[in-house]
Amino acid sequence: MLEVKNLTKYYGDLLAVDELSFRIEEGQFATLLGPSGCGKSTTLHVIAGLIDATSGSVHLRGKEVSDVPPYERNIGLVFQHSALFPHMTVEENLRYGLKMQDFDGDHDRQIEKYLEMVQMLEHADHKPDELSGGQQRRISFARALVYEPDILLLDEPLTGLDRVLREDMRNEIRSIQQEVDVTTLHVTHDQSEALSMSDQVIVMNEGRKEQEGHPTELYEQPKTEFVAEFLGQSTKFEGELVDANTPVIRSGSREIHIETNGDTEAVAGDDISTYIRPEEIDVHPTPQANGDTNTFSGRITDVEYLGHRAELEIELDDGTKVIAFSQTSDDLSVGKEVSVQFDPDKVICV
Numbered sequence: 001m002l003e004v005k006n007l008t009k010y011y012g013d014l015l016a017v018d019e020l021s022f023r024i025e026e027g028q029f030a031t032l033l034g035p036s037g038c039g040k041s042t043t044l045h046v047i048a049g050l051i052d053a054t055s056g057s058v059h060l061r062g063k064e065v066s067d068v069p070p071y072e073r074n075i076g077l078v079f080q081h082s083a084l085f086p087h088m089t090v091e092e093n094l095r096y097g098l099k100m101q102d103f104d105g106d107h108d109r110q111i112e113k114y115l116e117m118v119q120m121l122e123h124a125d126h127k128p129d130e131l132s133g134g135q136q137r138r139i140s141f142a143r144a145l146v147y148e149p150d151i152l153l154l155d156e157p158l159t160g161l162d163r164v165l166r167e168d169m170r171n172e173i174r175s176i177q178q179e180v181d182v183t184t185l186h187v188t189h190d191q192s193e194a195l196s197m198s199d200q201v202i203v204m205n206e207g208r209k210e211q212e213g214h215p216t217e218l219y220e221q222p223k224t225e226f227v228a229e230f231l232g233q234s235t236k237f238e239g240e241l242v243d244a245n246t247p248v249i250r251s252g253s254r255e256i257h258i259e260t261n262g263d264t265e266a267v268a269g270d271d272i273s274t275y276i277r278p279e280e281i282d283v284h285p286t287p288q289a290n291g292d293t294n295t296f297s298g299r300i301t302d303v304e305y306l307g308h309r310a311e312l313e314i315e316l317d318d319g320t321k322v323i324a325f326s327q328t329s330d331d332l333s334v335g336k337e338v339s340v341q342f343d344p345d346k347v348i349c350v
């Protein structure tokens with residue numbers, strides 16, 4: 001449905017997007033995820049035809065669109081702080097979109113259908129300033145979908161809403177997207193938003209693609225330090241591979257046992273970063289022998305109660321800080337001596 005090939009964009013001397021390529025299949029919900037300034041909005045604007053690429057191309061339904069003006073690309077847009085026309089009612093806002101896109105079909109029916117979908121039918125006669133922030137956002141979605149675009153582009157569409165509303169709207173956007181079955185490219189810097197909503201995530205850093213894949217694949221098998229650190233929490237141990245046949249990383253005075261699936265090209269002496277997710281770490285309330293596999297003693301330095309679980313910070317004997325989760329029923333408090341343990345096959349190696 002959408003393919004971006006070797007997209008590069010310079011603003012003067014500044015390289016904003018660097019040889020970016022990806023494709024999105026029909027009906028998929030894809031997210032460009034990356035820190036602020038990594039080139040996400042620039043990419044979206046090029047796809048929408050609002051700015052020109054320096055080089056590279058955009059293809060919609062297999063057809064190159066670089067010379068097609070924005071209004072002929074049949075794209076729906078919801079941008080950060082997307083503004084509705086303030087002098088128009090909700091209904092008129094949607095009608096305007098249908099008219100601009102020259103929608104061939106019953107305009108009244110479309111407006112009713114999409115206002116109903118976002119649960120705003122009863123507000124059809126209201127002006128935008130009579131609506132809450134969340135309601136305005138719903139209208140922005142309805143306005144982007146009402147003319148049945150081939151592809152929906154969402155640029156940080158939940159920015160500015162409070163946390164609870166953001167989480168509700170994530171689910172709602174996702175279910176509307178599935179109902180309408182519209183191919184969607186979403187942009188966010190919020191990793192939990194990306195992981196929870198998407199079929200496919202493209203992680204960007206400094207204008208380049210770091211890695212792409214299904215959310216679980218990115219979380220469980222990050223291929224770069226950037227992806228491992230940007231998605232989710234983890235404890236990092238840096239070290240070097242002892243020898244290629246012995247899956248052990250020496251990190252200071254510590255040995256981290258890992259599991260290799262045989263296809264590693266690492267050789268003895270290679271620097272390797274290992275990451276362990278907090279949910280993969282067992283915390284034992286009684287210190288265990290330091291000689292056991294991936295078992296290290298330390299002391300709890302922080303406990304953050306999160307309702308269903310607690311997040312612990314544990315300082316190991318050499319000062320390394322470990323982040324682990326525990327059940328809140330466990331008797332674990334600051335100052336307590338504990339040991340942490342994790343399985344070799346849970347260690348992510350980058």
Ligand SMILES: Nc1ncnc2c1ncn2[C@@H]1O[C@H](COP(=O)(O)OP(=O)(O)O)[C@@H](O)[C@H]1O
Nearest residue numbers: 011014016034035036037038039040041042043
């Ligand atoms: N119109 C512009 N003129 C000059 N530089 C820009 C312009 N728009 C964005 N940039 C720069 O390009 C880089 C990428 O910006 P942007 O695509 O907005 O990133 P993101 O959406 O990921 O935060 C940033 O360094 C930003 O400052």
Ligand SMILES: [Mg+2]
Nearest residue numbers: 037040041042
């Ligand atoms: Mg942006």
